[in-house]
Every structure is written in C-alpha cells, then in structure tokens.
Amino acid sequence: MSEWSSGDIYESYVGRWSRLVAAEFVGWLDRPTGLRWLDVGCGTGALTGTILRTADPAAVLGVDPSAGFIEYARQTVPDQRASFEVRSAAELPDGPYDAVVAGLVLNFIPERVEALRRMREIGSTVAVYVWDYADGMQLMRYFFDAMLALRPQDREHDEGKRFAFCTAEGLEGLFTDAGFTTVSTREIVVPTVFSSFDDYWQPFLGGTGVAPAYLRSLDEPAQAAMREEVRSRLPIEADGTIRLSARAWAAKAVS
Structure with a gap:
C-alpha cells in the first residue's frame, strides 16, 4: 500500500479535521452560488463535499493523483454536480473556472509557483489552505x-x-511570485479532540501521510519508544480525553 492510497486511513488521520477547516475556508471565500469550481488535490473529497453543501455550485471537478483517493471521493460524495478525475497538479484541465481551490496539498506539489500560475490562468478566484506544520x-x-x-x-x-513556507507570509510570497497582485491571508483554527490515546495514535500506524510513513519505516522497538514519548508529552485528561487544536493558514486572490 502506498503512502497516499487509502481513503479510510487518511480520513482517520487528518481528513476528519480537514473537513472542519474546509467549512471555515469556503465561508471565508464567500463566492456566489452557481459557479464552476475546480478542487486541486481533492484527496478524499473533504473540500469538494463542503463546497457542494455550503456554496451551491453549478459543478465541482475534483482532481488528485491518487486513484485510491479518487475512488473514495466518488463513493462518499454522491452528488450529480461533482465529478472526479485522476490528475496531478501539473496536468490541470483547461478552464475557465470561477474558483480554483486546493486544500492541504500545496506543500506536496514540487513546483508550487508553477502550479499557482496555472491555477491563475484557468481560475478567476484562486485559494488554498495548508496546515501550520511548524x-x-x-x-x-x-x-x-x-x-x-x-x-x-x-x-x-x-x-x-x-x-x-506554510505560514501567512510564506503563502503570500508564493502567490506574489505566481503573479497575483492582491493576496489575502487568514488563520483557521479548529478543535481536534481525541477520546483516548488510542484514538490519537492508531491513525499514525496506517502509513498514510508523512508522519505515519516515517513511523512505519522504524523497527518495532523504535516505534514503541516513539509511542511512549508522544504519550508522555500529550495533555491527557483524567478521563483519557486529549483536547488539541489544529491551525491552518489560508490564502486567496482574484485575478
């Protein structure tokens, strides 16, 4: 199984939290109804589904290089206005689109500025969000x-x-390099509450994502040591609950 193949594993690791960010993100964009959207790096369909529920689009095309993610999105976003294709950010379809968006994917695109330039060519509004990894x-x-x-x-x-570069300033710099003249940024913070340490740790064992793939590369004693070191650092409450938060940085521009 490749690092980015299982939709179910990705959902348990980060997809469930991405959906919370997506709702804030689409609300911030405040686009009219009836538009054509392109979701670049749509993954399991978290952002696509949010657009369909909250922005009343005419159509949304989701593209992602992972066939596994595309199949998961097709099964979990049963809306006639949505379509999905296996494509990388280097193979974006011709526009025009009213809005081109990318959620939690820009950091995995090797040629980021070139990708943003292409999004600018085919989209009237271009917007992205990334986790604040640092x-x-x-x-x-x-x-x-x-x-x-x-x-x-x-x-x-x-x-x-x-x-x-996954900061407000970093995103603004990338957009400016891609030719956008007016860029807006904001932070989006959502709660990530785990019912137990197992609820937190189990998704790291799936191999889908950078941290889980790294963990899988370790031998069993090293994995056990990591597990206990993480456990010792987490703010675990008396009932076992772990209350954390996740911050993302978002940027948008109108060409």
Missing part, C-alpha cells in the same frame, strides 16, 4: 517534537522543517 497543527507537532527528542538524526522528516 507550530499550530498540534497533533503532528507532538509527534515530531517526540521524534526530535528521541531521534534528532531524523530531523529532516519534520514537516515543520520540510514545509517552512
């Missing part, structure tokens, strides 16, 4: 802080280091 995405931050404590030799795996 600070505010707590469920991932606890994991990587534990990794840095136990295995500093693996620091290059830290998403906060790998995706340092």
Whole structure:
C-alpha cells in the first residue's frame, strides 16, 4: 500500500479535521452560488463535499493523483454536480473556472509557483489552505517534537522543517511570485479532540501521510519508544480525553 492510497486511513488521520477547516475556508471565500469550481488535490473529497453543501455550485471537478483517493471521493460524495478525475497538479484541465481551490496539498506539489500560475490562468478566484506544520497543527507537532527528542538524526522528516513556507507570509510570497497582485491571508483554527490515546495514535500506524510513513519505516522497538514519548508529552485528561487544536493558514486572490 502506498503512502497516499487509502481513503479510510487518511480520513482517520487528518481528513476528519480537514473537513472542519474546509467549512471555515469556503465561508471565508464567500463566492456566489452557481459557479464552476475546480478542487486541486481533492484527496478524499473533504473540500469538494463542503463546497457542494455550503456554496451551491453549478459543478465541482475534483482532481488528485491518487486513484485510491479518487475512488473514495466518488463513493462518499454522491452528488450529480461533482465529478472526479485522476490528475496531478501539473496536468490541470483547461478552464475557465470561477474558483480554483486546493486544500492541504500545496506543500506536496514540487513546483508550487508553477502550479499557482496555472491555477491563475484557468481560475478567476484562486485559494488554498495548508496546515501550520511548524507550530499550530498540534497533533503532528507532538509527534515530531517526540521524534526530535528521541531521534534528532531524523530531523529532516519534520514537516515543520520540510514545509517552512506554510505560514501567512510564506503563502503570500508564493502567490506574489505566481503573479497575483492582491493576496489575502487568514488563520483557521479548529478543535481536534481525541477520546483516548488510542484514538490519537492508531491513525499514525496506517502509513498514510508523512508522519505515519516515517513511523512505519522504524523497527518495532523504535516505534514503541516513539509511542511512549508522544504519550508522555500529550495533555491527557483524567478521563483519557486529549483536547488539541489544529491551525491552518489560508490564502486567496482574484485575478
């Protein structure tokens, strides 16, 4: 199974929290009804589904390079206005689209500025959001802080280091480099509440996502050490609940 193949595993790891961010994001865009949307890197359909529920679009096309994610989205977003295709960000369809959006994917696109330029060519409004990996995405931050404590030799795996541009300033810089002249940014913070440590930890065992893929690469004793280091750091309440929050940064521009 590849790192980005299982929709169910991704949902339990981060998709469920992405849906909360997507609702805030679409509300912030405040687009009229009846528009044509393109969802770049649609994954399991979290953002596509939110657009359909809250923005009353004419149509939404979701594209993603993962056939597994596309199949999951087709099954879980049963709306005649939605369609899905296996495409990478380097193979975006011709427009025009009224809105081109990308949720939690820009950091996984190697040629980010080129992708934003293409989105600008085909979309009237272009908007994205990414996790604040270095600070505010707590469920991932606890994991990587534990990794840095136990295995500093693996620091290059830290998403906060790998995706340092995932800030308001970083996104504004990318949009400016892509030719947008007026860029708006904002933070979106959502609660991520886990019923138990197992509820928090189990998704890391699935291999889908950067942190889970890193964990899977370790031998069993190293995985056990990581588990206990993370457990010791988390704010676990008396009833076992773990109350964290997740911050994303969003940017939008009208061309």
